[in-house]
Amino acid sequence: MANLVFGAGIWAFGRIVDRYATDGYGPERSTRAMLELAAQVDGLDHLDINHPFDEPDLSAASVAALLDGLGLRARAVTPHLYTREFTRGAFTNPDPAVRRAARDRVHAAVGVAAELGAGYVKFWPGQDGFDMPGQADYARLWELTVDAIRELATAHPETQFAIEYKPKEPRVRITLGNAATTLLAIQDAGVDNVGIVLDFGHSLMAGETPAEALQLVHRQGRLVSAELNDNWRGWDDDLPVASVHLFETLEFLLALRRVGWDQPVLLDQFPFREDPVAALSHSIETIRRLDAACERIDVDALRDAQERQDAIAAQKLLWAAVG
Amino acid sequence: MANLVFGAGIWAFGRIVDRYATDGYGPERSTRAMLELAAQVDGLDHLDINHPFDEPDLSAASVAALLDGLGLRARAVTPHLYTREFTRGAFTNPDPAVRRAARDRVHAAVGVAAELGAGYVKFWPGQDGFDMPGQADYARLWELTVDAIRELATAHPETQFAIEYKPKEPRVRITLGNAATTLLAIQDAGVDNVGIVLDFGHSLMAGETPAEALQLVHRQGRLVSAELNDNWRGWDDDLPVASVHLFETLEFLLALRRVGWDQPVLLDQFPFREDPVAALSHSIETIRRLDAACERIDVDALRDAQERQDAIAAQKLLWAAVG
Amino acid sequence: MANLVFGAGIWAFGRIVDRYATDGYGPERSTRAMLELAAQVDGLDHLDINHPFDEPDLSAASVAALLDGLGLRARAVTPHLYTREFTRGAFTNPDPAVRRAARDRVHAAVGVAAELGAGYVKFWPGQDGFDMPGQADYARLWELTVDAIRELATAHPETQFAIEYKPKEPRVRITLGNAATTLLAIQDAGVDNVGIVLDFGHSLMAGETPAEALQLVHRQGRLVSAELNDNWRGWDDDLPVASVHLFETLEFLLALRRVGWDQPVLLDQFPFREDPVAALSHSIETIRRLDAACERIDVDALRDAQERQDAIAAQKLLWAAVG
Amino acid sequence: MANLVFGAGIWAFGRIVDRYATDGYGPERSTRAMLELAAQVDGLDHLDINHPFDEPDLSAASVAALLDGLGLRARAVTPHLYTREFTRGAFTNPDPAVRRAARDRVHAAVGVAAELGAGYVKFWPGQDGFDMPGQADYARLWELTVDAIRELATAHPETQFAIEYKPKEPRVRITLGNAATTLLAIQDAGVDNVGIVLDFGHSLMAGETPAEALQLVHRQGRLVSAELNDNWRGWDDDLPVASVHLFETLEFLLALRRVGWDQPVLLDQFPFREDPVAALSHSIETIRRLDAACERIDVDALRDAQERQDAIAAQKLLWAAVG
Known part of the structure; x- marks a missing residue:
């Protein structure tokens, strides 16, 4: 691409835990320490930043200053809608008070995004759903989801929102x-300022071909952001770019070129056992290599x-372009 | 359901082949023999019938007479859009002549459906897609798909069409x-007389929860038919109803009740190694059993x-209702 | 079964975290609190207990007393071989010092198991493997795995070990x-006192039919324990028993009867969003219901x-037995 | 590899059918026509040949002459154990007469393999198994499988057999x-002249990492043949080599080098919609390209x-070696 710019989710630089290695x-790392690591990744200058920040008394202005001092920019703000309070859903939580708390988190994130100059506020509704057969009234979950999208988008008409499915x-x-x-839910909400974050790995998990999903989202005019990483197809392993699916990644980059993509390409990686600076630098090197291959394709x-x-x-x- | 009526795809009663047991x-069996077997299944009275018929000189009128004589009815007509001529696509075939041939098959099926009094003409575009990364221009496949849907639906405004994804x-x-x-493709086509056949097994394959998919299709006003069977989730095994996924089937039947379903429930089975009459009779018995369980649910x-x-x-x- | 006895992994009663809800x-809950909850589950009297305990200064004798006071027994002790220190492997960690630390954890667990009167020490080598193509020398991982099994089993010839794959x-x-x-690895180790914990959900994830895997392990004389739960087949969701796969669970219970199983049936559940007492009580009720169905099968x-x-x-x- | 030699399953050159495109x-194509096409593939000189031949009166001597005349050789003979007669199993068929018929097919194939100078007779027991939960006595299926392997291997002690799982x-x-x-089944049979055909695509389907499976089979001394192709992981799509999984293929070739592989590498492709000569030539070109990459790896x-x-x-x- 003419102007290949990179970003990453800030979470790549923090302590990761899971249900087994609960001690991490x-x-x-502090927010400052995470940002300092991010700044060490060659080519990385945009970040998707979670809010609330890890430190309760850290202000958006302080984060803005930190970013500025390190030559970084906020690409997106992602409110924590999937932490303890929201484990039975944010937008679809059975408790109206929790649904309000979720909206409040979004309202706050909108303010922070404005202060940081971020391009969009991301909805990542990872707790909104169900667990086992028979548990859910699917029509009700749908209505609550669509209502929340509509209400929040309408409350902040100047803000660009994007849903990561x-x-x-x-x-x-x-x-x-x-x-x-997700496109149908946005349609049902009837709002213009909500689009989609197309995460390559989530698309693989969903049984999609990512480049095909990208054209579908683009055709509907809803492509707001694109995230790269890789996995073994059944789970969101958040591995380095093209470590498993080289041609599907190449094809995805071709699709981005075709739609005239001129925004940052984001990395959504969880380097559980790797040095985050090395892991993300390697992904950027891979994308540049594949972008050069795109250049060579007739x-x-x-x-x-x-x-x-x-x-x-x-x-x-x-093959001729890659090899 | 108040009025539980059953149908089946006629293919359950014919000789099945695959790429290994090419000798079947x-x-x-002749069309007549298949219909006679269908008539032996207790409770079965509707059929989804492929066209062209296996015997080239069999007329729709003859089939109508056969059905009538056996107490059977046509629920749907499904044109063969996936046989040899269409192996690189029907609606999206690279050859315009083949795309026209596919449309001709649909035009013929519309006529046959009228003669048989079938409720809908089914599109099952099983060859329309691609095989490996890099092969397809997804935007082009989409346009050709949408164009075909629009053109055919517009040409036959009195006919109900339904797509089985x-x-x-x-x-x-x-x-x-x-x-x-598929809902987005129908929207893009901008037609009112095209809906969806929700096949339980295809929905499992697609990573969906079938009852959730059903409510989505219903909400958009596009539910035309519902087919039951079962599989191991990764492939379209076309096994007897609820042989693997009991609660998901129960939930699907609850969802049909909720949307006020009053049309036949169809069986899409391929009894490779079983007696088709026994295999389909068993599925109907299972559905009746689960319908009785639905009745018992508070x-x-x-x-x-x-x-x-x-x-x-x-x-x-x-559990209380089932056990 | 003549004598249906139940156990559970103690983790069902503690705070669960994951990489998103890092705040749990x-x-x-303290060990005492977890045990008190376990004692409230109707029918539950055996536990699989992790070691080291959550409280660093809790002694095995204290835990034994707690169990005794609550009418509970230790079925197994599972050393934490997958926490922070071991995130790049326990038995196969590249660092010999960490491999020794893993062995030390097992040695300690053997002592605790003896004090608690547990039936076996469980190896759950969840961090032993790799992440992406090209990363691993598979032959080396295999050798390190087999060496560890051999060395530990040989060091404790009176202890029964069991591997959960x-x-x-x-x-x-x-x-x-x-x-x-796993059977081949145990063979390679050449030891008699190592067998297998057959976890129903892990078997589904592995693409196995659990009852078929059970007969294979039994035939090799290596069945040490059986754990029940359920999932959607692609991931270890650790849901209530038979919430998704009713007939496969029934068939698993039939297989246990056939091999003359007279040991506890364990529950490996993670009730993320449910009350653990309710979730485990429900599973025991389900197993009893299905066991009664087994009784009715001709x-x-x-x-x-x-x-x-x-x-x-x-x-x-x-169906006749279940319905 | 020092000596990169290629083979292919003859089925790539014949008419393929499936359950939808039953007309192919x-x-x-005749056997002769298939062999002539095979001879056109640059670099291909070994074949895995099915028996009985398509033409009932074609003799092994005639096929040997055809091969010789075209500069081709038989690498393997694969008896048809999965056609109509065997759809409910070959070695495990409930009917003893069918089980005998399966053995007779193997006996005949052993004779043909000798006449053709083939390196091994392949068992591909694709119909031996079951369809739905509750249907199978797994212990019985295992015994019948092991008995057949033992009996056939013992009857032909000079013949090398290989099972493709x-x-x-x-x-x-x-x-x-x-x-x-499969290794456990061979062990149970207690025979020396039965090994494994490691098919890359089947290994992906089985949830294995193919290079890891290869080292396991090699360690047990049972690696008889290696087949390459590719798929989307959930099904045996039999696509061109490395069309989806480039690094896993590269790693597989590295593993073959490591075990000192000096036998042909076989292609198991089904070029449904492609010209078979082009599709197989492309795979050989890809393997050569990746083999050259292996050469460049430090x-x-x-x-x-x-x-x-x-x-x-x-x-x-x-990446450095590939790019």
Whole structure:
């Protein structure tokens, strides 16, 4: 791409825990320490930042100053809508008070995003769904989801929102689980300022072909952000870019070029056992390498092979560019 | 349900082949022989019938007479859009002549459906998609798909059409692969007389929860037919109803009741190694058993447990009704 | 079964965290509090207990006294071999000092098991494996795994050990990922006092049919323990028993009867969003219900249907017993 | 590899059918025509040949002459044990007469293999298994499987046999479904002249990492053949080599080098919609390209990175070799 700019979720630089290593993978780090690590990644200059911040008394202004001092920028603000209070749902929680608390988190995030100059506020409704058959009134979950989207988008008409869909984790089954379902929810909400974050790994998990999902979202005019990483297809492993699916990543980059993407490409990685600076630097190096491969692809020949459905010819063109 | 009526795809009664047992599972049967077997299944009186018929000179009138004589009715007509001529796509075939041939098959099926008094013409675009990364221009596949839907629906404004989505097989990756994507394609086509056949097994394959997919399709006003069967989740095994997923089937039947379903429930089974009459009779017996269980469920208590997200209480209500 | 006795992993009663709700699902609880909750579950009297205990200065003697006072018994002791220190492997960690630390944890667990009168020490090598293609020398991982099994089993010839296999989580890919691979590793170790914990959910994740895996492990004389729970097949959701897969659970119980199982049946659940006492009580109720169904099955008729491969007849026998 | 030699299953050159396109993908071809096509693939000189031949009166001597005339050789003979007669199992069929018929097919194949000078006779027990929960007596299926292996291997002590495992298709669930289970069955049979065909795609389907499975089979001294192709992980799509999983294929080739592989590498492809000569030629070109990449990898550095579990360093070494 003419202007390849990179961002990352700040969580890559913090202490990760899971249900087994409850004492964590790597050391605990302050917001400042995480940002300092981020600044060490060659090519990385945008961040998706969670709010509330880890330190309760840290102000948005302080974070803005930290970013500025390190040459970083906020690409997005993602309110924590999946922590303890929201484990039975944020927008769809059975308790109206919790649903209000979720909205309050979004209102606060909108303010922080404005202070940080972030491009969008991300909804990641990872606890909104259900766990086992028979448990859920799906129509009710849908209504609560759509109502929340509508209400929040309407309350902040100047703010761009974006939903990151995912089929499962942490909730066993998540309501907004794939690209098309999320597009329908946004339609139902009837709002213009809500789009989609297309996360490559979530798309694989959802059984989609990521480049195909991207064109669908773009066609509907809802592509707000694109995140890269990789996994073994059944779970959100958040591995380095193209560590498993090289051609699907290449194809995704081709699709971004085709829609004229000029915004940052974000990394959503969880380097459980790796040095985060090394892991993210490697992903950026990989994307640059694949972007150079895109440059070498004879796009007209590829389009022609695709028009004829000549799969072998198409594969040969990709191999020639990569190898 | 007040009025539980059953149908089946006629293919359950014919000779099945696959890429290994190319000489077939069971004997070859004429259309007449298949219909006679269907008539032996207790409770079965509707059929989804493929066209062209196996015998080239069999007329629709003859089939209508056969059906009538056996006390059977046509629920749907499904044109063969996935046979040899269409292996690289019907609506999205790279060859315009083949795309026209696919439309001609649909035009013919519309005529046959009228003669048989069938409720809908089914599109099952199982060859429309791609095989490997890099092969497809997804935007182009989408346009060709939407164009075909629009053109055919517009040409036959009095005919009800219904699309049966499926993520793969026979094509390695199918364009209309899940419920929400198919709803978006119908929207794009801008037609009123096209809806969806919700096949339980295809929904499992697509990573959906079938009862959740059903409410989504219903909410959009596009539910035309419902098909039952079962599988091991990764592939379209077309097994007897609830042989693997009992509670998800029960929940699906509850969802049908909730939307006021009063049309036949269809069986889409491939009894590779079983007697088809026994296999389908067993499925109907299972559905009746589960329908009786639905009758026993305290729906208000279930709704209340769902509203509270009390999963254990919901499960207890289902178990009490089944056991 | 003649003598249906139940146990559970103690973790069901503690605070669960994951990588998103890092502040936990439910309140933090002391060992005493967890045991008191366990004692409230009707029918539960055995526990699989992790070591080191949460409280560093809690002695095995104190835990033994607590158990005794509550009418509970230790079924197993499971050393924490997957916490922070071991995130790059316990038995296969690249650092020899960490491999020694893992052995030391096992030595300690053996002592605790003796004090608690536990039936076995469980190896759950959830961090032993790898993350992405190219990373691992599989032969080396295998040797380190087999060496550790051999060394530990040889060091404690009076102790029964049991390995719980699982294909992934927390490690992205786990070396001992299915039943047969684990049997081969035990063979390679050449020891008699190591067997297998067959966890129903892990078996589903591994693409196995749990009852089939059980007969394989039993045939090799290596069945030490059996754990029940359920999931949606792709991930270890640790849901209530038979909440998704009713017939596969029934078949598993039939297989346990057939091998003459007279040991406790354990529950491995993570009730993230449920009351643990309610969630585990419900599972025990379910198992009792299914055990009563087993009692009603005409086993000779079932065996006869199986011998003829009459799948429909076999299904009818199961349905008749359940409904 | 020092001596990279290629083979393929002859089925790639014939007419493929499936349960939808029952009239076939591509034209019907005689054995002669298939062999002539095979001879056109640059680099291909070994074949895995099915028996009985398509033409009932074709003799093994005629096929030997055809092969010789075209500069081809038989690598393996694979008896049809999965056609109509065997749809409820070959070795495990409930009917003893069918089990005898299966053995007769193997006896005949042994004779043909001798006449053709083939390296091994392949068992591909794709119909041996079951379809739905409750249907099978797993212990009985195991015994029948092991008995057949033992009896056939003992009857032909000079013949090398090899089993190709696969988790499903055509049977819904196949008894010999993964590498380790198959190794245990061979052990139980107690024979020396039976090994394993490691098919890359079947290994992916089984949830294995193919290079890891290969080392396991090699360690047990049972690696007889290796087949390459690719798929989307959930099904046996039999796509061109590395069209989806580039690094896993590269790693598989590295593993073959490490075990000193000097036998042909076979292609197991089903080019449903592609020209078979083009599709197989492309795969050979890909393998050669990846073999050249293997040559460029600093194996000592890779081993060192693996020993340290430095996943990023290992990935960088692979990327440097490929790009």
